[in-house]
Amino acid sequence: MKYPLLTGMFLLFSFFSFSQTKVPDTLVMETKTGEKVILIGNDLNVFKNMKTDSLIRKALQAVEDSLMQRKLDTLKKKKLSMEERYYKVLKKHQIFAFQxxxxxxxxxxxxxxxxxLALDFAPQRQDYYSKLYPGFYTFINVAINACYLFDTDGADRHKTFSQIFVEASFGNRYNNKISNYQYQYFDELSIGLGYxxxxxxxxxxxxTFKLFGTIVPNNSFIRIKPELYLTHDFKKIFPGISVGIKLR
Incomplete structure (x- = not known):
């Protein structure tokens, strides 16, 4: 052996590195129904301040996420039929829809x-019925919206004053009938701008401009729309709110 000193130093360093490698701690918990949950960590002390229910919930969420990722990987590797991918297939899948x-x-x-009257553009509308991940689709919405104000003119005659806005917005619509994930409180969320x-x-x-958002609560037929009006060339700002009926 040409370099006995270097070889000895290498072996000594490898021995110390191996001896300092920490074996992960394992925590086994049993649920009320008898199933066992195994948690592995570098130090069991990190679990001391966490409740058992919270630990189990986090473990189950990790399993669900892992299964969901496997389904997505399967989709990438294998081209599935429409019936396998969606629980409902849109017969007339139109990317544009009037509202x-x-x-x-x-x-x-x-x-x-x-x-x-609004025009929806949603190329992935079919994804609302997906089996493989939480169903939702993104939309772009362009609308003509007229609001009517009632007041009196200079002769104290009652009149109706119409204000017509052009609006554009974008957001997501969620299928909470099949989704158990993070958007179960809303069926729709969007933001927009009007002129x-x-x-x-x-x-x-x-x-005059207006900034607005749209919120549709879960399983609701109403559409809540907080608004902020900027008028007089941005010199005056005041809030507004409207409630609409979700017709489709």
Missing amino acids: PLIGAGLIRDKVSPSLG LVKQSGDYFEGN
């Missing part, structure tokens, strides 16, 4: 009914 808008809101201190293209009366001044 009527009916509701009423409160703009500053004025009650305002509204009517409109006033036609106004009557003097309620708004100059260029």
Whole structure:
């Protein structure tokens, strides 16, 4: 052996490295129904401040995530049929869909009914019925929305003033009938921007924009829409809110 000193140092270093390798600690817990859950960690002390139910819940969530990932990997490797991938197949899968808008809101201190028509663009609408991962799809929405304000003119005659906004928004719609994951409180979430293209009366001044969000609670037929109006070329800002009926 040409280099006995180097060889000896290498063996000595390997021995110390191996001897310092820590064997992971194992914690075995038994559930009320008799099943056993095995947790492995570098130090059992990290489990001391956690409740048993919390540990089991985290372990089960990890298993569910692992199974979900396996299903996704299967999808990538194997081209499944529509019946295998979706529990419902859309017969007329159209990426565009019209959506009527009916509701009423409160703009500053004025009650305002509204009517409109929206066009949805959703190329992955079929994913709403997916078996392989929590069903949802992303949409882009363009709408014409008219709101009506009731007031009196200079001669104290009651008049209706119409305000027409062009709106654009994007967000997600979730299928909570099959999803047990993080969006079970909402069926829809989106954000958007609107611009006033036609106004009557003097309620708004100059260029008027509005920022808004859309929230549809789980299993609900109402659409809640918080709003923020920026008028008079951004010199005046005030809030609003509207509630619409979910027709489709």
